[in-house]
Amino acid sequence: MEAAPAPEILRVGPIEIRPAEYRALAGDQMLALTPHELELLTALARRAGRIVDRKELYEVVWSRELRPDDRSVDVYVRRLRAKLAKELPGWTVIHTHVGFGYRLSPENSHVFHTPATPE
Amino acid sequence: MEAAPAPEILRVGPIEIRPAEYRALAGDQMLALTPHELELLTALARRAGRIVDRKELYEVVWSRELRPDDRSVDVYVRRLRAKLAKELPGWTVIHTHVGFGYRLSPENSHVFHTPATPE
């Protein structure tokens, strides 16, 4: 048989993304993301730790030019943050760099993240 | 000659499939499936827990390329769901991931482990 190309697996902090499977995990929970949300997260993860401007993010995710007053990236960053926060309470994952763009680098505020079993 | 390979038996939650015998069980009841229904269920079961897109499902089950507006997979997923629901009331077996595809992972519609999100 021939060798299948290694399926890409991106790991950044508590986040794991498998683009080929349309899947992203936070901790060990699967994130229910929409297509654009997943692509945006993937784009950020591939550039983890670096500041990425909106133009680049938009062009990678939407495959077209960013128009002057388009706020799509902001809106999707917000949705991503909401879904990430739900699975990763106490973490700050996407950082805003005013005037420049966004940066993915998960930081733990200090919280003990034990999957407590409330009973 | 080499030994006969162990006949494949797929078990996923309350579902058991024996492709070699052309049969599938839900709970202890035998499912009356048509050939394509069985193949679709088998394809999903072999990829249980993962999101599988329509293109892959179609190519595996129908052995040809998926045409642009073909809805066959959706139609067969519906029929599968109907037959599964009949034998497994209260279970959600096939999950839809809008924009991506389907995922087989039987879940009892009972309590989830949702870390308290009172709203």
Place this chain on the structure above:
DNA sequence: AAGGCGCCTTTACACCATCTTCACAGGTCG
């Protein structure tokens, strides 16, 4: 040979998730 039956394919329409866009609130910096 004719009819009945089951399976497959395709289509049309209803419904719902996602996407796009907007208005306004809040924040930062000079």
Place this chain on the structure above:
DNA sequence: CGACCTGTGAAGATGGTGTAAAGGCGCCTT
């Protein structure tokens, strides 16, 4: 304070999926 940037919520547009059903075909029964 004023200018600019980002956060937020929400509405309408778009597009994907759920659903029902008709028609074709082959096979079995009579």
